[in-house]
Amino acid sequence: MSVTLVVNGKSHTVNVDPATPLLYVLRNDLGLQGPRFGCGLGQCGACTVLVKGVAIRSCIVPVSAVKDGITTLEGLAKDGKLHPVQQAWIDEQVPQCGFCQNGQIMTAKALLDKNPKPTDAQIREGMNRTLCRCMTYYRVQAAIKRVVKVIAADRPEAEKEVVA
Amino acid sequence: MTTFTKIPKQVEDVLENMGGTISRRDLLKSAGMLVVSFAAVGTSPVTPPASAQAPAAKSGPYPDPDFRQLDSWIVIHEDSSATFYVGKTDCGQGTGTSFRQMMSDELDVAYDKTTCIMGSTDITVDQGGSGGSTAMERDGWPMRRVAAEARRVLLEMGSARLGVPVGQLAVIAGAITVKGDPSRSVTYGELIGGKRFNVALTGNNINATTGVAAVKPVQELKIVGLSPQRYDIPPKVDGSLKWAVDVKLPGMVHARNVKPPVAGAKLVSIDESSVRGMPGLVKVVSKGNYVAVVCEREEQAINVAKKLKVNWEKPVAAPFPSSENLFNYMREVTPTSSAKQIVVGNPDNALADASKMIEADYEIPFQGHTAISPAHAMADPSNGQMTVYSNDMKSYGMRTGVAAFLGMPREKVRVVWMEGPQGYGRTAADDAGCEAAYLAKEIGRPVRVQWMRNEETAWDTKAPAFAVKIKGGLDAAGNLVALDYNARAADYNHVGYNEHDTVLIAQLMGIRRAKPAEGSAANPSEMYAIPHRRMATHVVSLPLVWETPLRTGNLRDPNGPQSTFASESFIDELAAAAKADPMEFRMKLLTASTTEDGGFRRARSIAALKAAADAYGWDHRSSPKPRGTGEILTGRGMAYAFRGQTVVAEIAEVEVNRRTGHVWVKRLVCAHDCGLVINPESLRHTIECAMLHSLSRTLHEEVQFDTEKVTSVDWNSHPTLTHADAPEKIDVVLVNGDPNPNRSDLPPYGAGEAACKPLLAAVANAIYDATGVRLRRIPFRAPRVLTALKAAQV
Numbered sequence: 001m002s003v004t005l006v007v008n009g010k011s012h013t014v015n016v017d018p019a020t021p022l023l024y025v026l027r028n029d030l031g032l033q034g035p036r037f038g039c040g041l042g043q044c045g046a047c048t049v050l051v052k053g054v055a056i057r058s059c060i061v062p063v064s065a066v067k068d069g070i071t072t073l074e075g076l077a078k079d080g081k082l083h084p085v086q087q088a089w090i091d092e093q094v095p096q097c098g099f100c101q102n103g104q105i106m107t108a109k110a111l112l113d114k115n116p117k118p119t120d121a122q123i124r125e126g127m128n129r130t131l132c133r134c135m136t137y138y139r140v141q142a143a144i145k146r147v148v149k150v151i152a153a154d155r156p157e158a159e160k161e162v163v164a
Numbered sequence: 165m166t167t168f169t170k171i172p173k174q175v176e177d178v179l180e181n182m183g184g185t186i187s188r189r190d191l192l193k194s195a196g197m198l199v200v201s202f203a204a205v206g207t208s209p210v211t212p213p214a215s216a217q218a219p220a221a222k223s224g225p226y227p228d229p230d231f232r233q234l235d236s237w238i239v240i241h242e243d244s245s246a247t248f249y250v251g252k253t254d255c256g257q258g259t260g261t262s263f264r265q266m267m268s269d270e271l272d273v274a275y276d277k278t279t280c281i282m283g284s285t286d287i288t289v290d291q292g293g294s295g296g297s298t299a300m301e302r303d304g305w306p307m308r309r310v311a312a313e314a315r316r317v318l319l320e321m322g323s324a325r326l327g328v329p330v331g332q333l334a335v336i337a338g339a340i341t342v343k344g345d346p347s348r349s350v351t352y353g354e355l356i357g358g359k360r361f362n363v364a365l366t367g368n369n370i371n372a373t374t375g376v377a378a379v380k381p382v383q384e385l386k387i388v389g390l391s392p393q394r395y396d397i398p399p400k401v402d403g404s405l406k407w408a409v410d411v412k413l414p415g416m417v418h419a420r421n422v423k424p425p426v427a428g429a430k431l432v433s434i435d436e437s438s439v440r441g442m443p444g445l446v447k448v449v450s451k452g453n454y455v456a457v458v459c460e461r462e463e464q465a466i467n468v469a470k471k472l473k474v475n476w477e478k479p480v481a482a483p484f485p486s487s488e489n490l491f492n493y494m495r496e497v498t499p500t501s502s503a504k505q506i507v508v509g510n511p512d513n514a515l516a517d518a519s520k521m522i523e524a525d526y527e528i529p530f531q532g533h534t535a536i537s538p539a540h541a542m543a544d545p546s547n548g549q550m551t552v553y554s555n556d557m558k559s560y561g562m563r564t565g566v567a568a569f570l571g572m573p574r575e576k577v578r579v580v581w582m583e584g585p586q587g588y589g590r591t592a593a594d595d596a597g598c599e600a601a602y603l604a605k606e607i608g609r610p611v612r613v614q615w616m617r618n619e620e621t622a623w624d625t626k627a628p629a630f631a632v633k634i635k636g637g638l639d640a641a642g643n644l645v646a647l648d649y650n651a652r653a654a655d656y657n658h659v660g661y662n663e664h665d666t667v668l669i670a671q672l673m674g675i676r677r678a679k680p681a682e683g684s685a686a687n688p689s690e691m692y693a694i695p696h697r698r699m700a701t702h703v704v705s706l707p708l709v710w711e712t713p714l715r716t717g718n719l720r721d722p723n724g725p726q727s728t729f730a731s732e733s734f735i736d737e738l739a740a741a742a743k744a745d746p747m748e749f750r751m752k753l754l755t756a757s758t759t760e761d762g763g764f765r766r767a768r769s770i771a772a773l774k775a776a777a778d779a780y781g782w783d784h785r786s787s788p789k790p791r792g793t794g795e796i797l798t799g800r801g802m803a804y805a806f807r808g809q810t811v812v813a814e815i816a817e818v819e820v821n822r823r824t825g826h827v828w829v830k831r832l833v834c835a836h837d838c839g840l841v842i843n844p845e846s847l848r849h850t851i852e853c854a855m856l857h858s859l860s861r862t863l864h865e866e867v868q869f870d871t872e873k874v875t876s877v878d879w880n881s882h883p884t885l886t887h888a889d890a891p892e893k894i895d896v897v898l899v900n901g902d903p904n905p906n907r908s909d910l911p912p913y914g915a916g917e918a919a920c921k922p923l924l925a926a927v928a929n930a931i932y933d934a935t936g937v938r939l940r941r942i943p944f945r946a947p948r949v950l951t952a953l954k955a956a957q958v
């Protein structure tokens with residue numbers, strides 16, 4: 001059966017079983033390698049992609065359940081400039097092996113889009129189901145806090161005003 | 165038809181286009197440097213089968229690069245940039261960046277004008293890949309020496325070109341200049357860009373490789389000691405890096421294994437009709453108890469593997485006791501081997517005479533690697549050769565193992581190393597590479613093998629379980645006078661390094677080496693001066709020795725976390741019995757007189773303890789502290805150990821919830837002395853993550869099993885550290901406690917594993933400080949902690 005998907009702003013038509021998990025279509029048919037297989041159970045987050053801004057686990061979502069608005073790690077940079085989350089990951093030198101970092105970055109992006117000023121507790125809660133076996137959690141959290149500062153600095157002055 | 169398999173473009177790009185214009189393989193070939201070293205097979209642990217022994221020299225397209233040729237290590241390009249070829253792999257600790265720093269420094273080229281190629285067996289010399297925290301400590305030395313030799317040769321060439329003695333020349337960033345006359349200069353690129361050095365090196369083995377030039381004194385190193393950002397991080401963050409999981413080849417197919425449902429089960433029959441007609445099925449492959457399915461597409465292979473009906477026969481005897489009964493079994497069973505005891509003085513008499521004698525039993529369960537990515541590999545059998553694309557941290561060992569397993573000459577086998585999930589020993593005993601190669605040979609097409617999550621968590625190699633009993637005696641003044649350490653490790657048939665007769669597929673096919681590896685337990689690694697002590701270690705075996713999911717292998721700092729959890733917890737118990745501050749109690753044992761180690765490691769141990777105490781702001785008092793009245797009890801604990809020459813002291817600050825039993829390690833401090841530091845920032849990150857890896861083992865990880873199979877098979881049944889567990893603050897202090905800290909030959913010591921060692925005990929000691937409850941069994945999951953708190957009426 002043919003399925004049409006819009007990924008990172010580009011439309012693709014593939015001929016696959018509609019029950020195929022989105023992850024395998026992204027990786028094997030569209031040649032995208034940001035999302036990765038870690039568990040196939042929706043437990044670890046290595047396969048995370050954004051669908052209309054929401055972080056989902058592509059290893060347990062059938063390709064037929066999503067159509068457009070899919071963003072993968074490769075789609076975060078705009079006009080050759082890394083997304084602030086990606087830049088913060090470099091500035092904080094977050095990865096060890098890096099295998100899970102797709103999930104960390106995509107989950108952090110969705111978290112920050114929804115809540116640009118998360119508290120430490122909200123960061124822990126929002127990131128908690130995204131696993132890293134190199135245990136880079138401390139640096140991931142530091143990088144998210146760095147992005148929060150960057151977002152605040154980039155906001156127009158009027159928005160920054162806090163009325164006491 | 166070309167002799168060589170077409171490498172995927174992305175790999176080709178990495179291998180061939182590192183700023184130069186000549187092909188790496190062509191360069192080595194034309195230089196005659198791809199020499200066949202079949203005669204040197206004695207250095208390998210594997211005896212090739214008869215079929216592999218017959219062919220003589222030039223028996224395949226992938227002979228070993230010659231480590232005694234400078235061109236095997238360094239290529240200078242026309243623009244004076246350099247590419248370094250090293251026989252290592254990077255498991256995510258940024259070793260590649262550090263290799264570049266060391267070699268750039270010795271060669272005198274700018275760091276950002278260099279690149280580093282690692283771990284592909286046909287184009288990089290065999291330094292064994294990764295393991296044992298040896299990257300800087302051992303393997304960095306030949307890299308530095310060959311880079312120094314290249315600089316020496318280039319200076320001689322520059323001298324001839326400029327007509328000025330070498331002594332009157334200076335080198336800055338790849339440009340040779342006449343001192344006092346900067347208008348007269350020549351660049352490295354102008355001298356040799358794109359051409360060969362043709363300089364022979366010497367050395368009985370690769371670790372001893374050297375030219376004529378000496379390495380620079382530490383004081384002259386300018387790039388070593390800086391913290392350039394890791395070059396591998398941007399492509400990991402923007403999604404452009406090609407990992408071993410990303411390799412695609414024309415005509416490739418996908419395989420999934422079908423594992424025995426019960427340990428030790430025998431295959432009776434396969435009902436192929438159960439999957440006949442399923443989309444994409446290429447073949448069901450089986451030999452002995454090894455079963456795999458091969459399909460055109462990945463999701464098809466997953467579906468077919470699920471549907472395939474296999475008739476298995478359970479073993480008559482239980483393969484192992486359940487994880488609940490493991491430690492009783494280990495204490496009662498007769499050991500398969502016992503190491504020679506280390507005895508100082510007369511520990512039995514001293515214990516009998518002690519004013520106070522205490523003893524304790526510690527239990528550490530099997531713990532798995534449970535890598536974030538299950539095992540995977542791609543194998544290409546084209547043209548009668550075998551190319552394996554793998555994240556194996558010991559790609560060279562895998563090449564030898566695959567060749568022996570398939571009965572192919574080594575020269576027809578190569579392993580192309582690509583990035584993968586953390587190594588930590590799992591990929592030193594990788595399984596997917598041999599499986600992919602076997603299936604590729606069977607099918608005659610490139611095969612990609614990918615293990616599933618439950619398969620990896622159940623069947624990966626495990627760190628052995630330990631049962632440790634320790635007795636200690638204090639004199640009337642509270643001095644430790646006797647220590648009796650007795651450890652048992654369930655480590656029989658410890659899996660080696662990609663060996664053709666121990667890899668899981670070989671075991672399942674019924675291949676058995678004559679004698680299983682004995683395995684080992686471990687002694688404590690501290691420098692305490694104790695007048696009377698005994699250290700005894702034993703290995704025990706579970707009933708099922710082969711084809712077991714409880715097969716042991718190396719896990720980061722093998723045996724160190726287990727033995728140190730016991731020994732450093734016990735030192736704290738002794739300090740508490742003596743009503744002494746645990747830091748001062750240790751310090752007294754370190755400052756007591758001894759001749760051992762010439763004071764070197766001891767002096768550095770003292771420096772590390774002091775640095776940790778200062779960084780934390782250690783309050784000198786005995787443990788436990790007076791118990792608080794609120795829901796959260798807080799405490800601090802410390803532990804120390806060395807690994808090789810690297811000394812580590814760690815302090816943990818905990819919050820224990822007395823209502824739920826939940827433990828949060830709020831703060832961690834590590835004082836770490838590994839001698840010369842190549843990249844401080846990268847080192848700090850590695851140490852942070854090593855501590856958190858051990859924290860995961862402390863709080864969460866345990867392989868659980870009934871008497872048939874492993875039952876902890878995914879992230880729910882086998883929990884790991886999460887974001888919620890991350891400490892609020894981590895401080896890493898890099899210490900140079902060398903008695904002669906400014907020595908010009910200060911060596912780097914290993915750093916990938918040492919920080920794993922003391923953390924478990926530091927947390928246990930902090931929990932004791934907070935609650936007065938001593939936890940002696942890992943892991944400290946909330947229900948276990950709560951039970952212990954309730955039993956002590958906390």
